[in-house]
Amino acid sequence: MEPRPHLFGLLPEEIAAHLRAAGVEVRDDEARRILAHRLPPRGRRAPSRPVGRRLLAEVAARFDDAALEIVDRAEDPEDRFVKYLFRSPDGALSEAVRIPLEKADSFSVCLSSQVGCAMKCAFCATGRLGLARHLEPWEMVDAFRQVRDEAPGRVTGAVFQGQGEPFHNYDAVIRAARILSHPCGGRVRGDAITISTVGIVPRIRQYAAEGHRYRLIVSMTSAIEGKRASLLPVAAKWSLAELAEALREYAAANPRLTTVAWVLLGGVNDGPEEAEALHRLLGDLRLRINLIDVNDPRPGGYRRSTDAERKGFVNALQVLKAPVVRRYSGGFRRHAACGMLAATRWEGAGGEAEIDALADEAKHMSRPRPSSPPAGGPPGFGD
Ligand code: SF4
Structure with missing residues (x-):
């Protein structure tokens, strides 16, 4: 059996391409929701069902989701x-x-x-x-x-x-x-x-x-x-x-x-x-x-x-x-x-x-400065 690609190693368009190559219909916005669902912002709960049940089952079957x-x-x-x-x-x-x-x-x-x-x-x-x-x-x-x-x-x-x-x-x-x-x-x-x-x-x-x-x-x-x-x-x-x-x-x-x-x-x-x-x-x-x-x-x-x-x-x-x-x-x-x-x-x-x-010795050295997070939330959240 072919090793399944890991969801965290793919961009949304690659998730969509992988599914389409397997004959699974998926819209671009659904592919974005699939990744956003697995990588919700810290402190935010992911929606329980970001896409339809059938598509979720395909995702579960076709992608690895192991964690460290x-x-x-x-x-x-x-x-x-x-x-x-x-x-x-x-x-x-x-x-x-x-x-x-x-x-x-x-x-x-x-x-x-x-x-x-x-x-x-x-x-x-x-x-x-x-x-x-x-x-x-x-x-x-x-x-x-x-x-x-x-x-x-x-x-x-x-x-x-x-x-x-x-x-x-x-x-x-x-x-x-x-x-x-x-x-x-x-x-x-x-x-x-x-x-x-x-x-x-x-x-x-x-x-x-x-x-x-x-x-x-x-x-x-x-x-x-x-x-x-x-x-x-x-x-x-x-x-x-x-x-x-x-x-x-x-x-x-x-x-x-x-x-x-x-x-x-x-x-x-x-x-x-x-x-x-x-x-x-x-x-x-x-x-x-x-x-x-x-x-x-x-x-x-x-x-x-x-x-x-x-x-x-x-x-x-x-x-x-x-x-x-x-x-x-x-x-x-x-x-x-x-x-x-x-x-x-x-x-x-x-x-x-x-x-x-x-x-x-290290008390007075320069620490990295903070950077702002990107504006706006991910697709599929807060809606
Ligand atoms: S300093 Fe960086 S590149 Fe050099 S051995 Fe260590 S980890 Fe490797």
């Missing part, structure tokens, strides 16, 4: 970041993080795109897992749904920055983003969805050419060829010149600032030579630079930059005339911060003393 199982959820008592551990029907474990935004009672969800990751970034716990498999679009959408439904306020954004390299699972991530931003799906504004990549050059080009409205963040972390490749091994596949060219294509297609992320590794990539190299490489672009403190509690692991090192680097970056923001990456005490996701329960995961020390 929540294995564990743990809230960081200091900053209210909540890490979720999910189990897929095949037993695969993945994580998501509920992120409190600057505005009270407003949240975003950090989503994984893969089970593990193949990129092997030197400072990342996920990279040490290796890649088990890609996540399906429905798994990303369902993780979002479940985190959203438990949030004590509005969830207005999503960021693909959890386990995995989103552009290594490009089609599935773009599909999930389209469903999350659909008015019958996740109802998140397109520009409140962020996709982060370590720098897969052909996919950045593709993304630029396709003209998506989601925000893109490209991890630079070093602008010096050999050093970048040692920190981000996948970087060895393309030269920095090729990456810069792809970013120019993206910038030409996108009126926003081009955001690059920089994981600050004390004494490794926080010197003036890095700022100069970044200036030589991307000085012609309108950049925003996100600095992220490394979260590596392993004994002998990467250390965070000292205040003096960080200030010196920020000063050196002034040559780019770009906004530089030190991003808050919370959830340390639950192993939920950037670079710490490894599909583990936080208890017994080790390094608690180091985690406490790192967490205490």
